[in-house]
Amino acid sequence: MKIIHSMGSVRQTVLGWRRAERRVGLVPTMGALHEGHASLIRRARRENDEVVVSIFVNPVQFGPGEDFSRYPRPFVRDAALCRREGVSVLFAPKPSALYSTDHQTWVTVEKLAGPLCGPFRPGHFRGVATVVLKLFNMVQPDRAYFGKKDFQQLRVIEQMVNDLNVPVKIVPCPTVRDPSGLALSSRNAYLSPDERAAAPRLRRALRTAGQVLKSRRNVREAQRAARNELRQVPGARIQYLEILDPKTLSVPKKTGPFLLAAAVYVGRTRLIDNLLVRGAL
């Protein structure tokens, strides 16, 4: 496995692969890799000849009060995981190489960035769309892999790729969970033992909502049931809990499909999760 820090060098490497007609998969990450990332890498390996993992904690997708500076950066451990998983290139650009002092170009996906995390993380999806497009342009992969855990992010990227005719196939991958049902996230590392014990109840509340939705066919009742369940979790605070159309992220059709998505603070740590309920209830 090669560790590459410069754009010129990653381009050169990919150009060599391309000349040999080798297919290239990209797994863009912010590091602090866990089994969720490992599953993306394995899928990318199955579907491509070469796999690039990028690690970049993207400053422009963090808000002023957010956890940019304390975001975990265990580079040596991340590199070991990538090596173990058969990654060809670990691409770790420096922030100064990605954003010049006069950087002023932004990619915005307007409607899809509006709901859910949108109001609580202004500028977040603009930062995500911009850095993902930059990484696509630097690496020029055939396919790129994203987890469904960050569902709104996935939809924003799919829409961007479609609207801008970006020649990259986006591959959505299932959320990986620990045995308690908690969705794996680099931010789970922030949780105290008590918070860690409470965290799986986010997933359970979403499943309750899913069951109510199926049995009662009523979005408001389903939402209420999940909110009630979450209110009983000590130290938890709901930021949002919404039931939306998974394609448009707006009001769902009566017959579905439905995206049940929530952001919950457990202590100081913000967790998100979601559940898809198929259509035609």
Added chain:
Amino acid sequence: MKIIHSMGSVRQTVLGWRRAERRVGLVPTMGALHEGHASLIRRARRENDEVVVSIFVNPVQFGPGEDFSRYPRPFVRDAALCRREGVSVLFAPKPSALYSTDHQTWVTVEKLAGPLCGPFRPGHFRGVATVVLKLFNMVQPDRAYFGKKDFQQLRVIEQMVNDLNVPVKIVPCPTVRDPSGLALSSRNAYLSPDERAAAPRLRRALRTAGQVLKSRRNVREAQRAARNELRQVPGARIQYLEILDPKTLSVPKKTGPFLLAAAVYVGRTRLIDNLLVRGAL
């Protein structure tokens, strides 16, 4: 010369060239081709193995009161010019293929879109940056050719390519003028004979400003001289006449270089032109 309307087909053609290691130049246009476009095509032919000319009157870069519907579309004549100039592919996508009904992704170049045409054409450079990036993604050229007549557009595109790491080399090309000094533009076709006679005075006023700038080394005096000259042109109305730093499009350094740029209505027709004055006067 092949005439292609679909993205899939243009991608297939370019992919074949790429496999044969042939270099590809793109000349993005809105059609109504004139000798200025022909000069871009010739430059592209000299520097590449294959040349694609795109013709697309991009609705999203026109404002509500602007000339989108009456913009000239002489496709047969344009195709003949391209054939004569040895173009490999004329790519003419349909608006419905470029913008889906739920298109919502925009590329904005913030600072550079602010001055000059910015306040008078809100959304214009967002529309330009977005469509140019789409064309780059569809055609994936090695190089793309733009005239310096639309200087702010050129700077916006250069900045976008740099900020988003777009793997395309931007080649700026000199403005082509008719013997009177009038910069060639598809919009010159709108001019009545009297307006056509008055139009070259835009260029002359910019040159006067350039001379005053060199002799007096004073931006305000230079500006005033050009404005005074333009005020004497019957039927002309100055929209802006600015002297800026050509890189940042903000206040120029005392030693230059200087961009002298103007937009003037001659009758109902809006003409732009500019002049570069090198630094260290």
